[in-house]
Amino acid sequence: MSGSILFAAIVFLAGAIICVPIAKRFGLSSVLGYLLAGILIGPYILGFVGDEGQDILHFAEFGVVMMLFLIGLEIEPKSFWQMRKTIIGMGGAQVLGTMIVSYLLFTYIGFDWKVSLIISMAVSLSSTAITLQTIKENGLMNTTYGASSFSILLFQDIIVIVMLAIIPLLTDTQKTAIDDNHADHIYLLENLPLGFQALAIFLSVVTVVVAGRYFFVPMLQLVAKTRLRELLSASALLIVIALAYLMELVGLSPALGAFLGGVVLATSEFKHELESNLEPFKGLLLGLFFMAVGASINFIVIGDNPLMISGLVVAVIVVKALILFLVAAIFKLKADQRLLLTIGLAQIGEFAFVLLSFAYQLNILDRVELDMMLVVTALTMTLTPILGIINERLILPRVGTKKAEARQVDHIAKTHKVILIGFGHFGSAVGRFLRSYGIEATILDNDSNRVDLLRKMGFEVYYGDATRLDLLESAGIAEAKILISAIDNSDNVIHLTKMVKEKYPNVKLMLRAKNRYDAYDLLNMGVEDVYRESLETSVKMAGDALNHLGFRKYTIYRQAQKFIQYDEEGLRRMADKPTTTDEYIFKAREEIRQQEEQLEKDLKRGIIEFDNHWDSEQMRAAHKVPKQ
Amino acid sequence: MKRILILFAHPKFEQSRANKALVKMIENKEGVTFHDLYERYPDFNIDIISEKKLLAKHDVIVWHHPFYWYSCPPLLKQWMDVVLEFGWAYGPNGKALHSKKCLNVITTGGTRAVYCSEGSNQYSVNEFLRPFEQTAKLCGMEYLPPFTVMGTHNLSDQELEKYTFQYQKLICELQEHLPFGEIKNCEFLNDTPQLNKVVSK
Numbered sequence: 055m056s057g058s059i060l061f062a063a064i065v066f067l068a069g070a071i072i073c074v075p076i077a078k079r080f081g082l083s084s085v086l087g088y089l090l091a092g093i094l095i096g097p098y099i100l101g102f103v104g105d106e107g108q109d110i111l112h113f114a115e116f117g118v119v120m121m122l123f124l125i126g127l128e129i130e131p132k133s134f135w136q137m138r139k140t141i142i143g144m145g146g147a148q149v150l151g152t153m154i155v156s157y158l159l160f161t162y163i164g165f166d167w168k169v170s171l172i173i174s175m176a177v178s179l180s181s182t183a184i185t186l187q188t189i190k191e192n193g194l195m196n197t198t199y200g201a202s203s204f205s206i207l208l209f210q211d212i213i214v215i216v217m218l219a220i221i222p223l224l225t226d227t228q229k230t231a232i233d234d235n236h237a238d239h240i241y242l243l244e245n246l247p248l249g250f251q252a253l254a255i256f257l258s259v260v261t262v263v264v265a266g267r268y269f270f271v272p273m274l275q276l277v278a279k280t281r282l283r284e285l286l287s288a289s290a291l292l293i294v295i296a297l298a299y300l301m302e303l304v305g306l307s308p309a310l311g312a313f314l315g316g317v318v319l320a321t322s323e324f325k326h327e328l329e330s331n332l333e334p335f336k337g338l339l340l341g342l343f344f345m346a347v348g349a350s351i352n353f354i355v356i357g358d359n360p361l362m363i364s365g366l367v368v369a370v371i372v373v374k375a376l377i378l379f380l381v382a383a384i385f386k387l388k389a390d391q392r393l394l395l396t397i398g399l400a401q402i403g404e405f406a407f408v409l410l411s412f413a414y415q416l417n418i419l420d421r422v423e424l425d426m427m428l429v430v431t432a433l434t435m436t437l438t439p440i441l442g443i444i445n446e447r448l449i450l451p452r453v454g455t456k457k458a459e460a461r462q463v464d465h466i467a468k469t470h471k472v473i474l475i476g477f478g479h480f481g482s483a484v485g486r487f488l489r490s491y492g493i494e495a496t497i498l499d500n501d502s503n504r505v506d507l508l509r510k511m512g513f514e515v516y517y518g519d520a521t522r523l524d525l526l527e528s529a530g531i532a533e534a535k536i537l538i539s540a541i542d543n544s545d546n547v548i549h550l551t552k553m554v555k556e557k558y559p560n561v562k563l564m565l566r567a568k569n570r571y572d573a574y575d576l577l578n579m580g581v582e583d584v585y586r587e588s589l590e591t592s593v594k595m596a597g598d599a600l601n602h603l604g605f606r607k608y609t610i611y612r613q614a615q616k617f618i619q620y621d622e623e624g625l626r627r628m629a630d631k632p633t634t635t636d637e638y639i640f641k642a643r644e645e646i647r648q649q650e651e652q653l654e655k656d657l658k659r660g661i662i663e664f665d666n667h668w669d670s671e672q673m674r675a676a677h678k679v680p681k682q
Numbered sequence: 683m684k685r686i687l688i689l690f691a692h693p694k695f696e697q698s699r700a701n702k703a704l705v706k707m708i709e710n711k712e713g714v715t716f717h718d719l720y721e722r723y724p725d726f727n728i729d730i731i732s733e734k735k736l737l738a739k740h741d742v743i744v745w746h747h748p749f750y751w752y753s754c755p756p757l758l759k760q761w762m763d764v765v766l767e768f769g770w771a772y773g774p775n776g777k778a779l780h781s782k783k784c785l786n787v788i789t790t791g792g793t794r795a796v797y798c799s800e801g802s803n804q805y806s807v808n809e810f811l812r813p814f815e816q817t818a819k820l821c822g823m824e825y826l827p828p829f830t831v832m833g834t835h836n837l838s839d840q841e842l843e844k845y846t847f848q849y850q851k852l853i854c855e856l857q858e859h860l861p862f863g864e865i866k867n868c869e870f871l872n873d874t875p876q877l878n879k880v881v882s883k
Contacts, residue, residue, distance in 0.1 A: 606696050608757075611724035673791055673835050 062110075065102040069095045070341050083188050086439040088341045092348020093436075103349045111346035115404060116298070117339025118183045120332055122211075122309040123294050125186065125204070126316020127325055128195075134317050137205055144202055144385055145209020148399075151377040152178040159369060165423075168224045172413045173427060175217045177370055181403035181435055182207045182309065183343055188398065188439060199391040202382065203398055211310045214405045215255075218305070218412065225416040251305070258304045262297060262311055266318030274324045275506065278517060290331040293319075323505040323517040326498075330524040343404070351432040355425045363426065367433045371441070374400040390450055397445045401434040471535040473498065475520040475550070477508060480566055480587055481540030485513070495538070496529050521549045523557060536562045542587070544572045551579050570625055570648075577629040586625075593618055624652065683713050683857050687740035688787075691719045691747040691758035700789045700834040700842060701748065707846040708853050715740065719757050726760055733765045737779065742856050743823065745814060746787040752803075752810045762817060771821045780822035783856070785829065785871070786814055787849070793833035807832075808869060829871045844880075848872060851880045 069091035077087025095102040103110075129137075156177040160170035185203050194200045270293050277285045294312055301311030319328060356363050375396045382392035407428065414424040474485050474495035481497075488495050497515040499505050508515040518525040520541070531537065537554060539547050547565055554561055564583040567573035576584045597610045628648060688708065692701055695718075709716040717736065723729075737743065747754045765771070770778050788807070796802045797810075808815075811828055818825040829852050831837075831845045855876050868874055 606721060607724035608693055608720040609696065676835075 062103070065095050066110075066342060066345055069102075069345060074341070083191055083439050083442070084341070085184050085187050085191075085344055086436075086443075088344030089348040089436045089439070092345035093351060094348075095345070096349035096351065098351075098353040110342065111350060111407065114339050114343035114346050116308075117336055117341075117343045118404060119298050119308045119312045120294055120336035121183065121186060121340060123297070123312035123316040124329060124332055124336055126313040126318075127320050127329055129317055130320045131317055137201070140202065140205040140385070141209050144381055145206045145213070147381045147384065148206050148377060149178045149210060149213055151381065152374055155373050155377060156370070159373060168418050169423060171224065172221065172409065172418055173423075175221075176406035176409045176427065176431070177374065177402055179210045179214060179403045179405045179409075180207060180374070180399040181401050181438075182211065183340055183404055184401060184435055184439065185398050187340060188442065194394075197391065198387055199394040199398070202385070202387060202391070202395055206381075206399060208310075208313070210403070210405070211307050211313070214409070215306055215310075217409060221409065221413055221418070222416060224413075224418055254304050255306060258300055258306065258311075259314065261300065262314045263318050266315055266322075270315075270319060271322050271324070274322070274327075275503070278324075278327075278500075281500075283519070286327060287331045290328045291335065293328075294332065323509055323515060326516045326525055326528045327518045329528050330518070330522065333524065347404075347432050347435055350428065351436070352425055352429050355429045356433075359426070363429060363433070366426070366430045367437065370402060370430060370434055371400045371437065374402075393445055393449060394442075397438060397441050400441070401438040402431040403435075406431045471533070472496070472538065473526070473529055473531060473534045473536070474538045474540060475499075476539065476541035476566075477504060477513075477515060478540065478542070480542070481538075484538060484540055489513075496534075498525065498529055521546050521553070523553055526554070531558055531561060534558075534561050536564060538564045540566045542566065542568055544568055544575070547572070548575060548579070551576060551581060555579065555581075573625055574629040577626060589618060589621065624655065684741040684783075685739060686714045686742045686744060686853060686856055687736060688714060688716050688744045688746050689719060689758065689761065690717060691745070691755045691761070693720050693755050693757070695720065698748065698789070700831055700837060700845075703842050703846050704746075704787075704789070704831065704849050707850045711850075711853060713857055714853060719761060720755075723757060726757060728761055728764050730764055730767070733761070734770065734778070737765070737782075740782070742783045742785075743779075743818075744785055744787055747789075749788045749790040749807070749810075752805075753813070766817065766821060777822060782823045783826055784818040784821075784823040785826040786811055787829045787852075789831045789834050791833070791835045793836075794830070797832070806869070827865060827868050827871050848877050848880050851877055 070088060073091035073094065074084050074087035077090065078084060092103075094100055097103060153174045157170050157174040160173050161167060165173065185207060189195055189200045189203060195204075274286070274289055277289045293315065297311045297315040298308035301308045319325065378399055379392060379396045382395045387395060410419060410424055410427050410431075413419045414421070419427075472488060472493055472495040474481055474488070474497045477485060477497050477499040478501075481499075485495055485497055494514060497508070497513060498518055498520045499508075499515055500517065500519050505515045505517045516529065520526060520539075526537075531554070539550060541547060541550075544567075547567070551563060551565065554563060562583070563581050565576050565581055565585065567576055567584050567586050569588065570586060573584045573586050593614045597607075597614045600610050601607050628651075690705065692698060695701060695705075705716065708714055715736065745754065745758060747758050753759070766779075768776060770776050788811075790797070790807070792801075792803060794807075797805065797807050799805070807828060807830060815825045829849065831842075831849075834842075837845075852871060855874075859876075865871065865874060871877060
């Protein structure tokens, strides 16, 4: 089926929309849903998708790149540096161990040593897309299992570069038809000496770090000033694509470049904004990637050689699982974490598609071997999520400690109990006073200049439009106790209030209201803590004026408090009355009417009554005794 | 000349006839610092450091206040609570106030006659002032008998005027002739010969 793009889009989207909810309904991960959808729409069942499946796979691999960028965003450079031992240790042990065992296995089966070497390389790599997506979905990123998986996958991302460099050395028939067949590898440095290649790679990594800090951040600040949300999305996409392109140019893994870029930007004020902008793209592309994997499973190859294929699938999974289990044991992971890791990474990953196709183009593998291994790869990718579920449902409950271990200790981005929106004149006073109590609020502000300045002053401030639920969620509203809104735009406050009241009714809302009329609206929405920005200040000003006229400060102080209390009570009384109409002109008239009502009440109350206690006049009158 | 600090605490000063008259006599006197606590700290947020500096600059501390419920108004108590710190005013190293003189100047609605075992208030003013006396002693200060203006509800203008002259004279005596007379035997400083003389004039 090679109809229009639109038709293909309909097929993929519909496949996802039908299969993923079904998978979710049965408690399976979305990855499995996508894979099954891919198989379903693929050439062997419904036949909607044919050969273009492979192209889509290449395109959709970009989802993996985005995912790594997003993961990078959540890892601050410091944490990354702390992980270096795990990355090299666990990753190295896993890759080397798996390669040795599978090389022996495949030569034993009877493959040529070169073919065995290529296959063992492919087998040693796991699927970043499947593993990390599953880990994130289960919220296990901050467990030892999550961190270990991530370290190993990161090492694989690095080592694949070496592998791609070695493969051409295995061919005797000098690079003949390579470049013609392989259009997606624009390998600029191919003809340069090795030293230059290394230098170029090093320079490009430096470029990523420097560009992240001194080019992307200013660019985002510039874009932020336009206050156009779609431009921020465009910038986010541009950054990721540019990183990926640069990496491909020098022959590095685009995913690795994106990850680095993410780490560099993790400390910038745009972290949350980038996250929420890229999240939907990443999700869609990854879904597409999984479906393409499903669609690429060649059932004819399976049908031709069912025993061989199933034998290989089992062998690969067992070998990988065994090595992973050993590595996890060496690095002293707890039993349940060890099991999760063992099964989680026991598949062949998407890099295998690249490696194997590359080797095929270099005539190291033949067509049959390639097809066979591609099928094995796709099958292991499909099977491990299923094994994961079996592990989770049947084995882990017996092993124990999982629940306690699964508790999230979010050391990466500490979530605070208070979220403060808006750090202008009003919000900054709120934030500073909270800080003086050691309460560090998570601050959201949409003025990038201010965000930048405040970050320099050591505040934790993030850039973004707080009326977006996804941004609030990445700021941790789910765990927040109090949400303080210090923004002055009444419409935004109302929008925010509606949204939070609906989605997170347990979060305490404390809102700044511009004036009493905004306060009415907020009170009527059921918010208790509404703070009019001008009330206390204007009363204080009047009090100081009275003091200049000669009235005593303490008396003024008490009266001012009474006045504020009276005004607050009046406000709440008036708010209960339903507003007659929403039309602006009527609203203005209504405001005048209310002001009139207020002034009349003040008048009726007359001049403030003084406190009665210790009233000398009264006591004198009571004690009046006839003069002697 | 001794320097005198008058710590004046009256939440309703604007309505107090007796205190307005008394304060008027002494507030601008040379060598006297009149410190109006309720005007300075309407929100009870006392500036401890500046209060300590002020105390250090004076030799005689006067707690001038109306007698509310047999004690002082709350801001003066707050002042004592936060300013007279351990390790500064009292305790092993608390010697900041040592050898200063201290006294209460109070106004009461009831007459002297009701402040005795037979009267409606059962106890004498001196007995009610024990906490102040002991506070001063613990801070190493010499506590003098109080100067009292009693029965303010029924005070005639002439009587009140006498009291204001007495107050003025008291301040002079404290400035110039400390220690004056046989004060130890007096219930109130009003009873000392020096002040009695003023009245009889």
